[in-house]
Amino acid sequence: MIDGIKLNTTIDNLDKWKLVTEIPLHIVINLETGEAQKFVIHNSTTYQYHGKVETYKLLIKEVERSYLLGDKKSHYFINVNGSLHKNHFEIENYSPFTWSKLQSEISNLTNKIQIDLDSKITRMEIGINIKTNFPLFEFLKSNLISYKGKQFNAYAPKAGKSIGFSCPLEQYTMKIYDKAAQYHLCQPLTRFELSFKKMQPLNKYNIHTLSDLTNKTQVFALVSLLLRAWDNVMLYDNSIQLNHPNMKEKDKNLLINGRNLKYWDELKQFDRNNYNNAKRRFKTLVSKYGSDMHFTIRELIKTEWGFLAEN
Numbered sequence: 001m002i003d004g005i006k007l008n009t010t011i012d013n014l015d016k017w018k019l020v021t022e023i024p025l026h027i028v029i030n031l032e033t034g035e036a037q038k039f040v041i042h043n044s045t046t047y048q049y050h051g052k053v054e055t056y057k058l059l060i061k062e063v064e065r066s067y068l069l070g071d072k073k074s075h076y077f078i079n080v081n082g083s084l085h086k087n088h089f090e091i092e093n094y095s096p097f098t099w100s101k102l103q104s105e106i107s108n109l110t111n112k113i114q115i116d117l118d119s120k121i122t123r124m125e126i127g128i129n130i131k132t133n134f135p136l137f138e139f140l141k142s143n144l145i146s147y148k149g150k151q152f153n154a155y156a157p158k159a160g161k162s163i164g165f166s167c168p169l170e171q172y173t174m175k176i177y178d179k180a181a182q183y184h185l186c187q188p189l190t191r192f193e194l195s196f197k198k199m200q201p202l203n204k205y206n207i208h209t210l211s212d213l214t215n216k217t218q219v220f221a222l223v224s225l226l227l228r229a230w231d232n233v234m235l236y237d238n239s240i241q242l243n244h245p246n247m248k249e250k251d252k253n254l255l256i257n258g259r260n261l262k263y264w265d266e267l268k269q270f271d272r273n274n275y276n277n278a279k280r281r282f283k284t285l286v287s288k289y290g291s292d293m294h295f296t297i298r299e300l301i302k303t304e305w306g307f308l309a310e311n
Helices: 014-021 084-088 099-113 136-143 179-183 210-214 216-220 223-231 249-258 261-270 272-289 293-309
Strands: 002-011 025-027 038-041 044-053 056-066 072-083 120-131 144-147 153-155 164-168 172-178 189-196 233-235
Touching (some): 014 072, 056 099, 072 084, 084 099, 099 216, 120 210, 120 223, 136 144, 136 164, 136 172, 144 164, 144 261, 153 172, 179 189, 189 223, 210 216, 216 293, 223 233, 223 293, 233 293, 249 261, 272 293
Antiparallel strands (some): 002 072, 002 120, 025 044, 038 044, 044 056, 120 189, 144 233, 153 164, 164 172
């Protein structure tokens, strides 16, 4: 449901906050001078403190501003970065993260770090773990073509073997990867995720602050983003029998050519009027002669999101 998150908020008094939370903080020291590292811009001096609570990383900025007559005043800004899903399950995000668990983790986060629900969300991930009794990711690995006409990149969350595919866009990155391989699970589990680095798409769903993630109607509506993203995935089906007796030659040629992203790039460049029609026709043919996996996966996304929202 909701996974990674980045929050910005403020506190009134750093010493009081440290006393209440008991979170250890450290500051970078300038090795040449032995003084705390600071950044000076005009009449402002900024110190940065780093901390960690459970799996969340904290960055606190103390901005000391100088005013006329020599007065000084400090303002404190907190940045929280982590995963609601992973923190709830102590570093894993393959178990179902239901609505009730999301609310429990939000409560845990606000209590441990002593921040308010009006904390601003600056980045967020939404996603779904698709459970099947067959190796879904193996099918996707063989049949994914493109997302919104763009090529997929290999996805390797840690240095080493790729476990899936990602497609970075300006406001977000779409990811499809093998969650079972990531955590060495016995049963197939495929992750479909949108990682938003800009909040405009989520703002349209009235997602601005942590408080908005306690509104079930608003969170449930986010499934539309996942479904729309999946609708923009172009997928082949290697179970199609290209020698099907009822298949027209022109349809066979489209299925053969359509498996290659270069074909779509060239068609878009030289015959834009036919490009969208050909895409619609290709999807129809894949559905007609294949196993209709595109529709099956869409329904799995919708069903799983509904389950998480109601539990």
